[in-house]
Amino acid sequence: MHSLSTLFAALIAAGACATASAAPITLTFEGVGDRASVLEFYNGGSDSAGHAGSNYGISFSRASLGIIDADAGGTGNIGNEPSPSTVLFFLSGSAATMNVAAGFDTGFSFYYTSARAGFIRVYEGLNGTGKLLASLALNANTGNCAGDPNGGFCQFDPVGVAFAGIARSVDFGGSADYIAFDNVTLGASTPAQDVPEPGTLALVGLGLGGLARLRRRQS
Structure with missing residues (x-):
């Protein structure tokens, strides 16, 4: 017969395995405030602006920010987001970090845009x-692309990786204000898809500023 402590440990381990092997979870960042730190938005709490999302037991470092497409009223120099109109980015340091205390397995995937x-x-x-x-190396992928109707960072490429073991954190790295992520999917090596927000297409030139910008006044 198992002791109480042994049985309890076994139940905890079984629960952790069940969580890690659960169906894939996709984070779209919709509902996160413009330039707000994501923080506990997906962990039963809120972002730095007080907005709350689904509780997936997932938290983010303070440097991890949401930004909303300028065409949707935010300050983001983005377009064609896989799930309009908010994406993940960072303005300081070299990475945004996601923590998943219960862990996840099988794979990790997302869409990204970067200069x-x-x-x-x-x-x-x-x-x-x-x-x-x-680990994945991400190439710059911005250039001539069509916004919706605006947004210099408008090419979002799907990327994913399979792995063995249980993962509990992910670093999203690059140059601050020059890379963004959307439809972050835990438990699958192919990211979930969504329909880009509608809008009249307009070509955007190569001269990109950063992702974050003040929204241009409408004439």
Whole structure:
């Protein structure tokens, strides 16, 4: 017969495995405030602006920000988001960090847009610690693309990676204000899709500023 402590430990381990093997979860960042820190938005709490989302047990570092497409009333120099109109980005440091205390397995995927090289690193421990389970180098992918109708960062490419083990944190890295992510999917190596927000297409030139900008006044 198991002791109470042994049985309790076994139940906890079984629960952790069940959580890690659950159906894929996709974070669209819709509802996060413009330039607000995501923080506990997906962890039963709120972002830095007081908005709350679904409780998936997922938290983000303070540097992890949401930004809303300027065409939708925000300050983002973005277009064609996979799930309009909010994406994840950062304005300071070299990465935004996501923590998943219960862990997840199988794969990790997302859409991204970037004017400079970036990276993704998936770790076994929280806060980018422990064994590195997977990493991806992200190439710059902005250029001539059609906004919706505006937005210089308007090409969102799907990327994913499969890995063995249980992951508990991810670093979204690159140059601050020059890379953004959307439809972040835990538990699958292919990101969930959505329909880009409608709008009249307009070509955008190569001269990109940063992702964050003040919304231009309408004439």
